[in-house]
Amino acid sequence: MRPLHVSRSRARSRTTAVAAVGAALLLGLTACGSGSGSPAAKGTAHDHAPAMTSTPSMPGMPGMPSTTGMPSMSGMPSMDTTAAPSDTSAGYRFVSADSRLTAGHPVAYRFRVTGPEGGPVTAFAVEQTERLHFYAVRSDLTGFQHVHPVMAADGTWTAGLAALAPGGWRVFATFTPADGPGKGEDFVLSRTVTVPGAATAAPLPPAASTTTVDGYTLTVRGEVRAGMAAPLTVAFSKDGKPVTDLQPYLGTYAHLTAFRAGDLAFAHLHPTTAADGTPGGPELTFHAELPAAGDWRLFVQFRTGGTLHTAALTVRAA
Numbered sequence: 001m002r003p004l005h006v007s008r009s010r011a012r013s014r015t016t017a018v019a020a021v022g023a024a025l026l027l028g029l030t031a032c033g034s035g036s037g038s039p040a041a042k043g044t045a046h047d048h049a050p051a052m053t054s055t056p057s058m059p060g061m062p063g064m065p066s067t068t069g070m071p072s073m074s075g076m077p078s079m080d081t082t083a084a085p086s087d088t089s090a091g092y093r094f095v096s097a098d099s100r101l102t103a104g105h106p107v108a109y110r111f112r113v114t115g116p117e118g119g120p121v122t123a124f125a126v127e128q129t130e131r132l133h134f135y136a137v138r139s140d141l142t143g144f145q146h147v148h149p150v151m152a153a154d155g156t157w158t159a160g161l162a163a164l165a166p167g168g169w170r171v172f173a174t175f176t177p178a179d180g181p182g183k184g185e186d187f188v189l190s191r192t193v194t195v196p197g198a199a200t201a202a203p204l205p206p207a208a209s210t211t212t213v214d215g216y217t218l219t220v221r222g223e224v225r226a227g228m229a230a231p232l233t234v235a236f237s238k239d240g241k242p243v244t245d246l247q248p249y250l251g252t253y254a255h256l257t258a259f260r261a262g263d264l265a266f267a268h269l270h271p272t273t274a275a276d277g278t279p280g281g282p283e284l285t286f287h288a289e290l291p292a293a294g295d296w297r298l299f300v301q302f303r304t305g306g307t308l309h310t311a312a313l314t315v316r317a318a
Contacts (some may be wrong), residue, residue: 005082057108071254085170085190085264088112090182094173094189103166103197109136109149109159113173113189115180120155123178127186128250134159135266136193137259139168140201141297144310145215166197170264188266204261204295205314213311216243218300224288226317232256232269232288234300242282247303253280254302258315261295 029313087094096111113121115131124131134157136145149159157173172190177183210219215238218231222232234254236243246253259266271288290296298313 007041030124042066049312054294066236082155082218085172085266087189089187089189090120092177092182092187092189094191096191098193099191101161101164101169101192103164103195105163107164107181109134109160109161109193110193111157111159111171111173112155113134113157115182121177121180121187122151122153123154123180125176125184127174127176128252130250132157135162135170135174135257136164137170137171138165139170139264141204141259141264141312142202143167143169143260144297144299144312145288146301147257150223156185164195164200166195167199167201169193170218172266174266175270179239190264190266204297205282205312205315207316211313213313214307214309215239216304216309218311218313222288224290224296224315224317226290228295229287231272231291232286234286235283243304244279244281245304246280246284247306248275248280248286249301249303249308251275252284254284254300256286256297256298256300258290258296260290260292261297265292267296269292290315 017037042291085249093114094111095114096109098109098111101107101109115121118126127133130148131151132149134147134149136147136159137143145161147159147161149157151157170190170192172188174186174188177185184267210217219235219237221235222234223230224232234256249255252273252275254271256269256271257267258269267290269288272285272287273280294317296315296317300311300313302309302311
C-alpha cells in the first residue's frame with residue numbers, strides 16, 4: 001500500500017452541521033449490511049441495513065414530503081459548523097422532480113445539478129474514481145445506500161436504488177465541478193424524499209468498541225472531537241486472525257462516510273492510504289474531522305472476495 005496524497009479539495013472533509021453542543025466523547029460500533037446494485041437503473045448501488053448481513057432489512061419511520069421536511073444541508077467546500085442540509089450552495093442546485101418513491105422494490109431516482117447561471121452542470125472532476133457520489137439515508141439512520149449514478153448527455157443523472165423501506169429519507173449528491181466558478185471545490189447538496197407506507201422510527205443503536213459484519217470484526221481506535229482533525233484507525237479481523245486481503249474499492253481499501261443523528265449533516269472521512277494493486281489490511285487509517293458535536297453514524301464499506309461489506313459505527317463527538 002502507498003500513502004494517499006490528496007488534492008487541496010480532497011484534503012478537506014465534505015462537511016455540514018448545525019451549531020455544536022457540548023458532550024463527552026463516546027466511540028462505538030454497531031453492525032450493518034450491504035446490498036447489491038438495483039436493476040431499476042444503471043449505476044452501482046451499495047445498501048446498508050442493521051441486520052449485519054448483505055441483505056437489506058430496514059424498519060420504517062414517518063416520511064417527509066419535501067426539502068422542508070427536515071433541516072437542509074449546504075454543500076460547502078470547507079467546514080461550516082452552522083449550516084444544515086440544503087439543496088443549494090454558492091449558486092449550485094440539486095434539482096429533482098422526484099419527491100416520493102415507491103416502497104418495496106428497486107426504483108430509479110433522477111436529478112440534475114445546475115450551476116450559478118441556471119444551466120445543467122455536465123463537467124465533473126473525478127473524486128475517488130467517480131464523478132459523483134450519491135447517498136440515500138433513512139431519517140433514523142437505519143437505512144444507507146451509496147450509489148454511483150449514470151449521467152446522460154443533457155446532465156440528467158439516474159441513480160438505481162435498491163428497495164427502500166417506508167419513511168423519510170434524505171438523498172445526497174457530492175461532487176466537484178471541473179469548470180465554472182466552483183471549479184475544484186467540493187460540494188454536498190441534499191434533498192428529502194418520502195417513501196409512503198407504515199413506518200416506525202428505530203432508536204440509534206448503543207455504543208460499542210467493536211462490531212461484526214458478514215463474519216468480519218472491525219475495531220476502531222482514535223479520539224473524535226468536533227472541529228478537530230485526528231487519525232481514526234479501523235482494524236479488520238476474521239476468526240481471530242488479521243484480515244490482509246482487502247480489495248481496492250474507490251481507489252483505496254475502504255470508504256467511510258458519516259451522518260449526524262437528527263439533522264443528517266454529512267462528513268466524508270478521507271483515507272490516508274491508496275490502493276496500489278496489492279491486498280490491503282489489516283488496519284486502515286482515516287483523516288477524521290467531524291465539524292460539530294453530537295451523535296454521528298459512520299458507515300465503513302470494504303471489499304473482500306469480490307463482495308462489498310458495510311459496517312455502521314456510532315460516534316459521539318464532543
